[in-house]
Amino acid sequence: MNEIKGISCEVKNCIYHDKSDRCNAGHIVVGNSSATKTTETKCETFECCDDCCCE
Numbered sequence: 671m672n673e674i675k676g677i678s679c680e681v682k683n684c685i686y687h688d689k690s691d692r693c694n695a696g697h698i699v700v701g702n703s704s705a706t707k708t709t710e711t712k713c714e715t716f717e718c719c720d721d722c723c724c725e
Contacts, residue, residue: 672694672695672696673688673692673693673694674692674693674694674695674696674697674698677692677693677698678691678692678693679691679692679693679713681713681716683718683719683722683723683724684713684716684717684718684719685717685718685719685720686715686716686717687719695715697715698713698714698715699713699714699715700712700713700714701713701714
């Protein structure tokens, strides 16, 4: 996996998260093209890690 420099990630149940709070996806997609607030955006690259209990 490749770290994305300048992107920090606190989503510990994502397969791309590392222990230094970095994203190792190589690239990310941030969604909701019609967002008007930060709460309306989301990382669409997120994938639940194998040992996590995601829904």
